[in-house]
Amino acid sequence: MGKLNVTNRTKVKRLPQRASYETEVIYKILDGALVCHLGFIYKGSVNIIPTFYGRKDDLIYIHGSYNSRMLKLFSSGEDVCLSVTIIDGLVLARSAFHHSVNYRSIVMYCKPEEIIDSEEKTKALEIIMNHILQDRWQEVRKPNQKELDVTSVFSFKINEASAKMRTGPPADDKEDYDLDVWAGVIPIKTSYDKPIRDELLRENVVLPEYIRSIEK
């Protein structure tokens, strides 16, 4: 663990006290979110695509169909921007102006590197699947060569990234504390509902423990 170099692109200029470049902080936020948004330039326009990902050490993995426009473009080695956002709460101040949000976010710039070797590809897919649902990989039917051949996998090195976050209660102007306006934080969380069995599932298959334990 350590601290990333701050670059022109990752230096947080607005409210720099909310920023961190510590890998420990960055990894923890990356591990706590489900989806990232990838930004890239295609024919002169900015595009954003949401996608799942997984992390191991200082690498993020993403995957997709080998004929996806985005992944074809990634092979060209252009930089992409990866954004991860977790909203933890609405911060309700007495004034409209001081309303805010408690959040943890990452912005990261990187060059996608394609993974070609089937074994490495399989390992990366395992990391992505277990990021989405811990221990799922061990149960499923693993990808065969034909499936691997139509799946593109890329890694992004986490070396140009910053975290930004806010926690805590609202901060109002001094004179507004006398107002009878409800103020505080409404916590927000992502939760899971009761799993819905596939109707075609064989009767003898029971809900595995690793899924039952994520129920809320």
Next chain:
Amino acid sequence: MGKLNVTNRTKVKRLPQRASYETEVIYKILDGALVCHLGFIYKGSVNIIPTFYGRKDDLIYIHGSYNSRMLKLFSSGEDVCLSVTIIDGLVLARSAFHHSVNYRSIVMYCKPEEIIDSEEKTKALEIIMNHILQDRWQEVRKPNQKELDVTSVFSFKINEASAKMRTGPPADDKEDYDLDVWAGVIPIKTSYDKPIRDELLRENVVLPEYIRSIEK
């Protein structure tokens, strides 16, 4: 309500059966999400910033500090890409390959238009705040001129956008239906926890009905 023209940028090429260009569908997804991700080019790099927004008719409004890098750039009239993603469920198939996700997403391309007039600006801020928390605006201390002057507000016309979504159970390869692997959908939702009162809140202020009613 109607259907947007499909452009080169909004035409969904991967799994086009999941796409929609109907404004009714697009508006509903936009109204159901909390945060959007904005992509823009700054000094040759793609940047992504998450932000709150609000919608009224065919306009999306966003706001921020007048000296934010992103909003200064928006004044230049360059196109931005707006992405909204709602994850509804993890789709667990018997094979790793057929794992998927139930989601509703929007991708939109637009030219930001700055709103200068204080009254229009205030109206846009009301739309943004009520998008985040219905009826909040009526209770709070409204922005004064000084606050409006340091807030930039932009509108984006929704005329180049597409929706993409998936629903339903996993779709496995025929021969995999014999496997004893649990398959189905784990629904995901964003929910609110019990509101946390600001410690400095006057004792007589009770939790308003519009906040109590969003508790889950």
